[in-house]
Amino acid sequence: MERNTLWSLRLGFSGKQAELIKKEGIADFLKDSFSDKVDKQLPGFLKDSPKTLAEIQAYKQGYKDITDGRKKENAQFLTTSYNLRGWWVDKMRENKYPLREKLVVFWHNHYVSAISKYRVPYWAYTHNMVLRENAFGNIKDLTKKILRTNAMVYYLDNNKNRNGRFNENLSRELLELFTLGVGNYTEQDIKNGARGLAGLFTADNGAAYNPKMENTDPFTYFGKTGNFKSDEMVDIIFSQKKAPYFITRKLLKWFIYDNPPEALVTYYGDYLREMDYEMQPFLTKLFTEEFSKDTAGSKIKDPLVYMLQLLDELTITNQNSKLIAAFVSNQGMDLFNQPNVKGWDGGNSWLTAQLYLKRNTTADNLCKGRNVAKINLTNLGDPGTDYNAEFDVKPEWKKAGDNKAVIAQLRDRLLCSADEQLQKDFENILKHDFDAGSKSADMAVLALVNYMVKTPEFQLI
């Protein structure tokens, strides 16, 4: 696969940034991605959404007092949740430098907190914004701030963690899933960590310690003794020698390799620790060094990349982002709502016989310019004003050269590799007498693209 296209897909969601990477070079592309500004404007659909504990209580009570209250509350929740998903997918499609959003999806799947448990869309927004604002910052800061989001505290039952009656869930996942990973801490660290997190409850402006409920006795955490709170605990965790590898392995899996070699995990992990967990120098080293390697086909595309790339290739710009969110949800990637705290497994788990069939059926429909039925959108609580039943499909290609040249153009942009058999198939679709200037050329190329996007080779980057 053409290198700049490969990295446009890995550092973003489609081939859109290929030209930009080619023009700027990978190092400057990264610099520009880091300095790309964050939009801090509260989206309009959250203006009236409850934010403080009192507002949330009043909101719930409001639905209790009316007929069919439960049903109406569920409907409102569905509408707002999908407004949130659509808002996020819009960012992925529209940002000139999508690397930040790519990293937000990674962190979102690392610091998992599922909206169906805490059911406050504003908390999902604030959690998401913490990830966005700190995506290119320091991992320690990010961890500290995430522990102070209402979404996280609620999701991992820390509202039940109080002095004298500790609940270990957040303490356990902090070590097992968010930082060190299994084998690098003891059950005692989890038990003691629960003390340090006791009394950290949901509050009006993010989670805060309740002085009546927090622990007051010193405890031992990784060999250090004191009456630690969450910030100090994070510092202690990251001062452990083994701290960088768990996260490094996940970052390598997210961006480049379904099966990262352990030597690379150690190599980049050591550097991450050396850089005191600053993301920018780490990502710069990782991407500039990996950019020069021949690694196409080392990773299965997640549903987001699959769909956004497909839409871009077919020049479909007017699909409603909520329908994209619904598609990826069906493919096992429900934004804001992972099935459990480990998050989406990724890698091979993106594809089963069922899911693969679904991808191919969708590809067929999109190539025919057919959208899903409108009811799919209205079922998400959207009035359906921004819906198109049909698309005007135009795959991009340079009208020059013979059939082999056009095939090479598309193949290098779409497929991680192509063997003899595939090449034969391609030349059966664009035959030796293909004329790029003829009226039927566009249709023939569309048929070729349709075939290519259903091959296994299209599923890999």
Next chain:
Amino acid sequence: MPDFLYSFALQENLTAGDSCLVFIQLNGGNDGLNTFIPFQDDLYYHYRPNIAISKNDVISAGQGMAFHPMLKGLAEIQQKGHLTVLQNVGYPEPNRSHFRSAEIWQTASNATQYLSEGWLGRFLDVQCKDHEPTAGINLDTIDSLALKGKEPNALTIKDPSKMISKGSAAGVKLSGNPQLDFVRKIANSATEGSDLISKAIQKSPAAPASYPKSGLSRNLEWIAKLIKGGLNSKTYYTSLNGFDSHENQLSMQKNRFTDLSDAIYAFYNDMVAAKKLDEVTLVIFSEFGRRVKDNGSGTDHGTAAPMFIIGGGNKGKIIGKNPNLANLDNGDLIHETDFRSVYAALLKDKFSFDPKQIGISNTALQGIFK
């Protein structure tokens, strides 16, 4: 067949009477003590002031143990003599991480051993002569590690009605890229397996009564259809989420157990009506139990727990001693039976298969089957 090229063979229509194993994995670590309850043990009430089930509510008592009131279906099956309870099942050096412990159960490894293939996957690798894409069927949205083998002898399907038949088997060429090979095999399974599954669904007689409307019920209904339709898979696998009861355990178990019990009872009746109960062994388990002492409204991760076996010509007994609440390991139950000895019993009794072939050296647990 040359090394670099293999084809998926169409499965022969095997004679009736072939055994199959059906697994229901309860995800999250189901609390065994509140499932099969030591209601005559004072320590149970002592340790669980907040979540113990009252003596007056438990059902189907025997040997000092009884079922949670919402497990009416299991209780009925036990009354009919078709349910075996295996008590205190676990393994040495128990792991309390969901994912690691589930991995241990699914790969039948030691607590410190890391295997990349599932025990059923390895079994099918040996048992299937040619590649049989429907020898193992996983009714779920994601693959189960338990069925993962070197060859693709198992399919994961979310909704069998949506599998579209698209022509006959094609050879799959192996490239130098393992990820590409994986996707190619999936791509092939997507077409190959669906022929056989469609056929089985069409042939399958109706169930005696309609199944309840839950995810697990739907999955078991499909499994029943495929069994009755003669697909002849050796193993079926499915799961039920929601057992990680750190808080609100009472309401959670009430809710989950209703789904679990109703789904299993419908499946059981379906198998009885189809006269297939003796060929079908249903196994229910979870990756670990929970701590004995409650935390106020729930329990934290624990260790040993019961396993349940329905059908397959089992003797309907309670195997193993009642949980010993006086002798705990730092607050956790101590296992009595290694889960791998249960696996060994299943493989030996149902398939005359020597479990050592797949690295299980435990002696098969005696007394489960007639």
